[in-house]
Amino acid sequence: MLLRHTPKEIAERSALTVNPAKTCQPIGAMYAALGIHGCLPHSHGSQGCCAYHRSTLSRHYKEPVMAATSSFTEGSSVFGGQANLVQAIDNIFSVYNPEVIAIHTTCLSETIGDDIPQIAKKALADGKIPEGKHVIHVNTPSYVGSHVTGFAGMTKSMVDYFAVSTGTKCNQVNIIPGYVEPSDMEEIRRIVEMLGVQAVLFPDTSRVLNSPQTGRHEMFPKGGVTVEALKSTGDSMATIALGRLASGPAARALDTKCKVPCEILDLPIGLRKTDVFIDTLRRIAGVSVPESLNVERGQLLDIVTDxxxxxxxxxxxxxxxxxxxxxxxxxxxxxxxxxxxxxxxxxxxxxxxxxxxxxxxxxxxxxxxxxxxxxxxxxxxxxxxxxxxxxxxxxxxxxxxxxxxxxxxxxxxxxxxxxxxFPTVGYRGGMRLLEKILDTLLERQDRDAPEERFELVM
Amino acid sequence: MAVLKSTESKLDLENECLSPDGLKQELLRVYPTKVARKRAKQIVVNKVKEGGGVPEIGANTRTVPGIITQRGCTYAGCKGVVLGPTRDIVNITHGPIGCGFYSWLTRRNQTRLENPKDHQFMTYCFSTDMQDEDIVFGGEKKLRAAIQEAYDIFKPKAISIFATCPVGLIGDDIHAVAREMREKLGINVFGFSCEGYKGVSQSAGHHIANNGLFTHIIGLDDTAPKGKYKMNLLGEYNIGGDAFELDRIFKECGITLVATFSGNSTYDQFSISHTADLNAVMCHRSINYVAEMMEKKFGIPWIKINFIGAEATAKSLRKIAKYFDEPELTERVEEVIAREMPEILRVREEVRRRCEGKTAMLFVGGSRAHHYQELFKEIGMKVIAAGYEFAHRDDYEGRRVLSGLKVDADSRNIEELEVHEDPERYRPRKTTEEIERLRREGFSFKDYEGMMPEMENQTLVIDDISHHETDKLIEAYKPSIFCAGIKEKYVVQKMGIPLKQLHSYDSGGPYAGFKGAVNFYREMDRMVNSKVWSYLKAPWQTNPELSAKYACD
The missing domain is CATH 3.40.50.1980 (Nitrogenase molybdenum iron protein domain)
Incomplete structure (x- = not known):
């Protein structure tokens, strides 16, 4: 038994976490930042944080996960991380030349109280941020929330830093897809396109963390929401946020900052949650749902009824x-x-x-x-x-x-x-989930069935 | 020069920018001046002098912020690397949840229970999951409660505490809590001040772990195991089952392994490890401190060995046999080698035909970038560049440089324990005469010659390589294989070059010992000769010309 020491009797614990079902905020912030085109996430803390996050994301996606770190030592922990971060910004722009550096903090830099906007201002004053380049940040102390709130925080920072309201509304909807897989973001975009709606999807890790094997490593892959698109979110007609925890804060920030009204929905996993998403989008954008989506819906339902x-x-x-x-x-x-x-x-x-x-x-x-x-x-x-x-x-x-x-x-x-x-959102994602559930349950039934009840047709 | 002269290594010496010196300048070109100056010391074109001297390399210095490093932190070196593979200690990470979560089962250390009732906690992750109120008001109370809860549920022999960054900053005294709980629970409870920011890499964590093992466990139990030739294996972490293969070999040779630090290890093995008569050191970087301290306190000599590579394994076994100096052991070791070698040679020759002349780069760890060169040599592959992630100068240039090393502020933060002879238990294992005789016969104690003396001239040695340098290096030299870790794996593979992880072995192993060598030969054969890398271009990308046949319809 691999977990042989787990007793059946439940004793309430007040202090000890055993086998966590969450991890810390910074990794979520790093993942979200990878959904900005041309962005290098930056971890302001010890090297280990960045190494751990990159490792975990690399193992999960089997993709390059590029990110930099402030490489704190004991000295920077005592005197503050300003010198490290200014130097990091200088090096990153000199060597890797991203459009955006998206900084997230760690428990270390939060505990010593580093003020990131002030340090970024110093970097700008020192001429370390080239014209037209951006440095954004989010505070993600690891002792608050979880990886999901870290993702939410970085997504909100995209609004805080970039969204502008020019006074002229443009005919588009903001879609905040939530802390979902690149495949899910792709699927959400596909559905939006099927409805014929112009949309800005952010963050968008598709074609970043599911990029093709081409024999070339792109430091900044083709995917990701562009800074231009992020700026335009302030002029959108509306925002649909998917996932209250991961996307809610960004949607509300857009409402507050740029008066873009928002609908905050649950993630479109399964038939009825997808119905709600499509129905909301249809009404907001004033479009009708194409037959092709009805077909997909019907196919999902067909599996359910069959x-x-x-x-x-x-x-x-x-x-x-x-x-x-x-x-x-x-x-x-x-x-x-x-x-x-x-x-x-x-x-x-x-x-x-x-x-x-x-x-x-x-x-x-x-x-x-x-x-x-x-x-x-x-x-x-x-x-x-x-x-x-x-x-x-x-x-x-x-x-x-x-x-x-x-x-x-x-x-x-x-x-x-x-x-x-392969997504798990939308009708197609629902079909994939049901296929997985059926495969798993029926495989087990086949394995365990007595010979006389072993079925050909199931 | 041999490596670069090889016609099969695809290197173009005529091209100025591809010469190692030219490439070094190319790597540095993009850096801001100060950074370039620092990195220049850590990028060296190898040149082995008569007598084994090599150029000085910058190592164990701070990583340049923002450069995109491979390195991790002190906590990772302490909790993840050294203490991680021990199965029956409850390792509690005191800190926010991330550190414990990321180091949970991710290193592929295997462990095998002797008795199904034994404790096995490696599948568990224990954390105090500090919240903001713990940061504000201090986390000692929560830590104390967590230790109590761990004890109540799991009843372990020992509980250890690992400090993460904020713990040191808010001043939680984990050692006081450990003392208090040790008294209260009557089991061994001890702490490691391995906050991530200490030191410049994982290496500081190894040192802290070594100090803790030595202070809190080694020597607790004087019950000596039976056996004539008793040794400890140090710096072997049982990734992918390496230690199992080595156990097998030692058993066949009649050598008793008292403890392995720390692959497939237990608390009790550590406790009695001072009863061994020899410490054999695999990974010099991560564990030499324990070897040194055990020698001083208990009189156990240490030698450097290497079980990566079949020839190296044979050589190391012979070295151990020579140390014990008994014809019976020597004979048995020779028998084992003679028995194992034919199969190894058979596979090696078969694989060599397909791998000869292909090139490899190794940027990993604190010993693996050196040790694995053995295996590549055995199948005729050339190592054209290598470097460590977190090693020190002695691992590159040999221990001969130790006396001249400057201790900088970052290293001074790590406690150097003062160790004395144990008044009762110090026991020299060899007389001065015996040691002298062995020395005269060419036997070297407590020595490690480092990686660079064994590398070809004109190869590039790069410490703490950055992503930018990795990228340029691959572009210039197009190696047949690149060895590094998970963060580099998919980056390099996206360039069309297979990457072998030498931290975790991907999903493979064992690669140590005799069976390990065979596994590695076959794995390299699979990786450098696979056709899967040849499909990068679709037919229409190779031949884009159009046929107008359907265009006019």
Missing amino acids: MHHCFYGKTVGLVGDPDQLISLTEFLVSIDMRPIHVLTGTPGKEFENRIREITRDVPRSVNVRAGGDMFLFHQWVKNDPVDLMMGNTYLKYIARDEDIPFIRFGFPILDRVGHSY
């Missing part, structure tokens, strides 16, 4: 990030599955309220926890086993120990590919 017997009543345990889990839980409940353990590491009571509401009619007692860990989740599963689990790669240790079918969903996925190319 295979309902496989979904009905199956219990599920879910670990992941709040925005994803809210929509995923809703999707599973909507097809009569029963999510009975739902846990995120990201703190916030709102999550628990939402999941309670969504699972209100599930005819089982449901465990919900925000700010929990996978140790607790494992204990739940030991006490009340499930038919299926969905979560990041770390869940495979529980899956093996408890012999429970498992689908990789969320961050990080370190042992499989696909998530950067």
Whole structure:
């Protein structure tokens, strides 16, 4: 047993986190910054932070993840990181020449209280920021929130630094896709284009973290939202934010700063959440939904109705990030599955309220926890086993120990590919999720069926 | 010069900018003046003098901010590298969640239990997950409670605490908490002040880890294991099962491994490790401190060995046998080597036919960039550039430079323990005469000659290589393979060059010992000879001319 020391009996813990279901803010900020075209993320802290984030993102995407660090030493920790950051800015523009340096802080630089805008001002005064180049920042102390709030913070900074209202509205909608995979961002864009809506999608990591093998490494790949496009978000007709936690702050900032009205929706995972997204976009943009999207919707629903017997009543345990889990839980409940353990590491009571509401009619007692860990989740599963689990790669240790079918969903996925190319949002993404669920459940049924009940047609 | 003369190494000596000196200037050209001056010291064109002297290289100095470095932090070196592979200590990261999360199972250290009931905590990540109120009001209370909770649930033999950056800044006294909890719980509890910002790389963390192991565990239990030839293996971390292969070899030779620091290790093995009669050091960089301190306190001599490469493995086994100096052991070692070699040679010859003359670059670690050159040599591949991520000058130039090393402010931050002979347990393993005799016969104790004396002249040696330098180097020399870590992996592969991770071995291994050598030969054969790298251009990209056949329809 890989997690042999996890007891079934649950003892409340007040201080010790075991097997976390979240990580720290800066990695989310780094991921978001990679969704700006020509941007080099910069970690203002010890080298290790940057190395760890780059490593984790590289393992998850199997792609280059370029980012720089202020390389704090004991001296900079005592005297402040200004000299390091000014030098870093100078070196980055001299050597790598990005359009934007997107700085995020760390627990180190936050604890000593480095003032990034002041340091950036100093760099500008010293002539270290070339004409037309940008330095933006977000405060991401690692002892607050999680990787998701770090992503939200950097996304909001894109608004704070770039969005301008020229007074002339332009015929476009802002779409903030949330902390989702590059494949999901691509899919959201595809749906928007099918509706014929002009949109700015930010951040946009597609064609950055799922770039093709060409024999050339592009330091700044083709993808990413451009600074020009970010500036224009202040003139858009409206903003649709997907994922309240990851995208809400940026959408509200645009409203406050540039008076761009916003709709903050759940991530379009599953049939009904995708319906809401498309319906909202249709109404805001004043367009009609093309038949091709109706077909996709119908195909998704067709799988649900055809295979309902496989979904009905199956219990599920879910670990992941709040925005994803809210929509995923809703999707599973909507097809009569029963999510009975739902846990995120990201703190916030709102999550628990939402999941309670969504699972209100599930005819089982449901465990919900925000700010929990996978140790607790494992204990739940030991006490009340499930038919299926969905979560990041770390869940495979529980899956093996408890012999429970498992689908990789969320961050990080370190042992499989696909998530950067194939979406889980939209109708097509819903179809992919159902295919995964069916494959996993039926594979298990085939494995375990007595010979006389081994079925050819399922 | 041999390497550059090779017709198959694709190097063009006639072209000025491709000469190592020309390339060095090219690498430096884009840097601001001060940076270029600093980097110039860390980029050296190798030249081995008579007697093994090599040019001086800048190493173990601060990384230039913003340069895009491979390096990580002190915490990573301490918790991740040295203490990570020990299975039965509950390692609590005291800090915000990230540090613990990122170092959770990501290094591929394998471990194998002797008894299914044994403790195995490596699959767990323990953290105090500090929140802002802990930063403001101090985190000692939470740490104390976390240790208590860990004890209540897991009942481990030992609990260790790893400080992350903010811990040092807010002044949490992890050592006081450790002392207090040790008293309270009656188990060993100890702390490592391995805040990420200490030192200039992971290397500082290795030193801090070594100090902690030595102070808190080594020598706690005098129960000596049975065995005639007892040694510790230091600086071997069981990535991809390396230590398992070495265990197998030692068993066959009749050598008793008391402890490995720290691949596949346990707390109890560390506790009795001072009963061994020899310390054999693999990764000099990460563990030489323990070897030095054990020699001073307990009288255990240390020697440098290397089990990467079949010839190196044979040589190292012979060196160990010579140390113990018993015909019985020597004979058995020769038998094992004779038994293992035919299969190795068979595969080597087969692979060599396809790999001969191909080129490699290694930029990794604190010993691997050196050790793996052995394996490349065995299959006829040329190492044209190499460097370490976090090593010191002695790892490049040999320990001969140690006496002249200046201790800078960053190194002075890391405590240098004062170690004395243990009044009861110090026991010289060899008489002065025996040592002298071995020396006369060419046996070297506590010596490491470093990487550069073994590299060809005119090869490039680059310390703490940046992304920019990596990019230029590959563009200029187009190596057949590049060896580094996960951050570099997909960058280099996007350039159409396969990258082998030598920290984690990708998903492969073991590469140590005899079976490891065979695995590595085959892996290199797969990587440098695969057709998958030949599909980069689509047919219409190679032949873009149009046929008008359908155009007029």
